[in-house]
Amino acid sequence: xxxxxxxxxxxxxxxxxxxxxxxxxxxxxxxxxxxxxxxxxxxxxxxxxxxxxxxxxxxxxxxxxxxxxxxxxxxxxxxxxxxxxxxxxxxxxxxxxxxxxxxxxxxxxxxxxxxxxxxxxxxxxxxxxxxxxxxxxxxxxxxxxxxxxxxxxxxxxxxxxxxxxxxxxxxxxxxxxxxxxxxxxxxxxxxxxxxxxxxxxxxxxxxxxxxxxxxxxxxxxxxxxxxxxxxxxxxxxxxxxxxxxxxxxxxxxxxxxxxxxxxxxxxxxxxxxxxxxxxxxxxxxxxxxxxxxxxxxxxxxxxxxxxxxxxxxxxxxxxxxxxxxxxxxxxxxxxxxxxxxxxxxxxxxxxxxxxxxxxxxxxxxxxxxxxxxxxxxxxxxxxxxxxxxxxxxxxxxxx
Amino acid sequence: xxxxxxxxxxxxxxxxxxxxxxxxxxxxxxxxxxxxxxxxxxxxxxxxxxxxxxxxxxxxxxxxxxxxxxxxxxxxxxxxxxxxxxxxxxxxxxxxxxxxxxxxxxxxxxxxxxxxxxxxxxxxxxxxxxxxxxxxxxxxxxxxxxxxxxxxxxxxxxxxxxxxxxxxxxxxxxxxxxxxxxxxxxxxxxxxxxxxxxxxxxxxxxxxxxxxxxxxxxxxxxxxxxxxxxxxxxxxxxxxxxxxxxxxxxxxxxxxxxxxxxxxxxxxxxxx
Ligand SMILES: Cc1ncc(COP(=O)(O)O)c(C=O)c1O
Numbered sequence: 182x183x184x185x186x187x188x189x190x191x192x193x194x195x196x197x198x199x200x201x202x203x204x205x206x207x208x209x210x211x212x213x214x215x216x217x218x219x220x221x222x223x224x225x226x227x228x229x230x231x232x233x234x235x236x237x238x239x240x241x242x243x244x245x246x247x248x249x250x251x252x253x254x255x256x257x258x259x260x261x262x263x264x265x266x267x268x269x270x271x272x273x274x275x276x277x278x279x280x281x282x283x284x285x286x287x288x289x290x291x292x293x294x295x296x297x298x299x300x301x302x303x304x305x306x307x308x309x310x311x312x313x314x315x316x317x318x319x320x321x322x323x324x325x326x327x328x329x330x331x332x333x334x335x336x337x338x339x340x341x342x343x344x345x346x347x348x349x350x351x352x353x354x355x356x357x358x359x360x361x362x363x364x365x366x367x368x369x370x371x372x373x374x375x376x377x378x379x380x381x382x383x384x385x386x387x388x389x390x391x392x393x394x395x396x397x398x399x400x401x402x403x404x405x406x407x408x409x410x411x412x413x414x415x416x417x418x419x420x421x422x423x424x425x426x427x428x429x430x431x432x433x434x435x436x437x438x439x440x441x442x443x444x445x446x447x448x449x450x451x452x453x454x455x456x457x458x459x460x461x462x463x464x465x466x467x468x469x470x471x472x473x474x475x476x477x478x479x480x481x482x483x484x485x486x487x488x489x490x491x492x493x494x495x496x497x498x499x500x501x502x503x504x505x506x507x508x509x510x511x512x513x514x515x516x517x518x519x520x521x522x523x524x525x526x527x528x529x530x531x532x533x534x535x536x537x538x539x540x541x542x543x544x545x546x547x548x549x550x551x552x553x554x555x556x557x558x559x560x561x562x563x564x565x566x567x568x569x570x571x572x573x574x575x576x577x578x579x580x
Numbered sequence: 581x582x583x584x585x586x587x588x589x590x591x592x593x594x595x596x597x598x599x600x601x602x603x604x605x606x607x608x609x610x611x612x613x614x615x616x617x618x619x620x621x622x623x624x625x626x627x628x629x630x631x632x633x634x635x636x637x638x639x640x641x642x643x644x645x646x647x648x649x650x651x652x653x654x655x656x657x658x659x660x661x662x663x664x665x666x667x668x669x670x671x672x673x674x675x676x677x678x679x680x681x682x683x684x685x686x687x688x689x690x691x692x693x694x695x696x697x698x699x700x701x702x703x704x705x706x707x708x709x710x711x712x713x714x715x716x717x718x719x720x721x722x723x724x725x726x727x728x729x730x731x732x733x734x735x736x737x738x739x740x741x742x743x744x745x746x747x748x749x750x751x752x753x754x755x756x757x758x759x760x761x762x763x764x765x766x767x768x769x770x771x772x773x774x775x776x777x778x779x780x781x782x783x784x785x786x787x788x789x790x791x792x793x794x795x796x797x798x799x800x801x802x803x804x805x806x807x808x809x810x811x812x813x814x815x816x817x818x819x820x821x822x823x824x825x826x827x828x829x830x831x832x833x834x835x836x837x838x839x840x841x842x843x844x845x846x847x848x849x850x851x852x
Contacts, residue, residue, distance in 0.1 A: 189708075189709070197710065198707070198708070199706065199707075199710065201635040201704050201705060201730075202707055202730045202732075202733055203731075203732050203733075203752060203756070204732075205708075205730075205732070206730075345641060345645075346631065346632065354634075355633075355634045359635075362755060362756060362757060363755065363756040365732065463678045463679045463705065464632065464679060465632070466705070471679070473679065473683065475683070476653035476680060477630075477654075477679040477683030477684065478630060478631035478648060478679075478680065479631045479632050479679070
């Protein structure tokens with residue numbers, strides 16, 4: 182199937198470039214540099230080298246025997262993005278974009294972060310290339326992901342707290358955009374998910390597709406067949422599109438993106454952009470599904486997981502959902518917390534709370550499938566960053 | 581293709597104030613608009629509050645949030661515009677982000693805006709084809725889409741933007757967000773000169789203009805100066821003492837000393 186956006190960055194009606202005029206020129210410059218890198222074997226060789234020797238790719242595809250036995254039904258394989266350097270899939274995208282930033286001669290990197298994983302990965306690649314790094318993070322997220330704030334600082338990045346709006350990922354993106362527009366000559370905006378104005382959603386998807394390319398090869402090598410179902414959590418959508426994209430032409434492979442159901446179905450209590458009442462809108466440079474009120478103001482969201490706590494979703498997901506290629510569902514905070522513990526106890530793998538959403542969906546779905554069916558679940562990150570919050574949540578009440 | 585906006589700016593030394601609609605409250609907001617009109621605003625920009633104003637600095641972000649907290653939305657902005665229309669024919673331009681407009685509905689907005697006496701609409705985050713489509717729709721209702729250009733805009737883009745522009749060209753003085761800044765660069769002047777090659781429409785310069793000296797300077801190379809955050813900051817500072825009108829008036833006295841003289845004169849004259 183054709184999943185290239187048109188040259189303006191649209192998948193159907195989704196995507197595009199909705200930015201203040203000042204950002205048009207830097208986005209054009211970025212697009213040009215990106216397209217040139219895409220056709221340059223040297224760029225790909227350098228990226229592959231970093232992915233392999235620095236980040237430790239390929240990450241393993243691991244058959245979760247005890248988990249599969251515990252829940253019954255399909256065989257559950259885990260794509261272990263948690264084993265990447267820095268502990269999440271975010272580094273795949275950061276390595277690609279930092280090479281691009283260097284080619285463009287930029288000396289200062291700005292980024293937003295929700296869970297802190299993208300911030301840590303950005304701070305890491307900036308340390309690796311000796312570039313100045315500023316990370317914007319909502320003060321609510323700073324509170325719940327303290328450890329990652331210190332990690333970023335250790336890596337030499339400056340973390341700037343954002344106190345506007347819901348004080349989470351969306352607000353950090355606003356602030357990063359404001360920084361970028363004010364410093365375009367030397368600054369590169371290293372966006373962390375398959376979001377934002379063209380060419381970011383395309384570029385991030387391409388850099389993350391290494392996940393799906395590896396998984397496809399690995400499952401074929403190991404089992405001789407393609408999986409029946411792919412499962413990944415969807416915040417902005419980068420780990421999910423990275424896993425899904427290389428399988429889109431495999432008609433018999435089904436895919437489910439798992440959103441944050443939070444603590445209820447009312448607007449403001451969740452981050453399920455595709456849930457009932459979903460509406461298309463424009464936020465932060467792209468047209469996609471957006472949680473919003475009747476006046477078109479962006480709704481606040483809630484999730485136990487900072488990385489999924491965002492009011493919009495990458496435009497390619499909206500397209501793939503509307504044409505029916507990918508299904509989207511949500512799990513609640515409580516279900517994710519259960520899955521967090523289940524995977525820890527059955528497999529000795531502590532997943533990120535984001536990834537625990539995918540696990541939670543998988544353990545509900547597997548029993549409805551046959552024993553010979555195969556499911557691949559993306560473990561987008563490891564849970565060390567969440568251990569403290571989970572401890573407090575399990576000990577009763579919010580931190 | 582001359583409209584009321586263009587007409588009102590063609591003599592140069594133009595003044596375009598920006599305020600967020602409904603800040604600090606509906607009544608005071610209307611009084612502020614009347615004051616601005618009485619004090620010789622050539623065009624007024626009326627900000628539609630939005631939850632995620634990514635092109636705005638902190639002052640306008642906060643005023644936007646205050647207005648939202650009071651429930652201001654596009655419908656109430658239009659009703660404020662209509663109320664001003666009763667007593668003033670100053671051209672009004674809505675200044676908005678795209679999402680509230682999409683949610684309201686373009687067709688509905690066109691007729692409602694027309695009814696409320698709105699002359700133009702500037703949409704911060706619509707460019708290229710998306711802007712052109714909106715411009716065409718608006719034009720069917722006699723409403724001008726106001727185009728914004730920036731020092732980063734290439735000549736090729738300028739030519740295109742100017743060819744389709746109406747009302748006036750809003751030239752951003754620097755790459756950045758709204759808000760006062762003491763930049764002494766000549767970026768705005770260079771931009772105005774480039775724009776001038778492609779259009780006879782009036783050119784207004786905005787972003788970071790907060791002193792009489794800056795206004796005078798803009799008038800040397802452009803037709804009008806836009807002042808936003810400086811006024812909005814006075815409104816914010818007025819909330820405790822509830823003296824918004826006095827504060828805005830004092831700021832206008834500073835910004836436009838000559839208009840002050842003329843205004844005083846007129847007021848005295850009318851007393852005779
Ligand atoms: C481990 C992990 N998984 C998933 C996400 C969600 O982002 P995306 O949907 O772009 O993969 C995050 C974001 O912070 C994350 O840290």
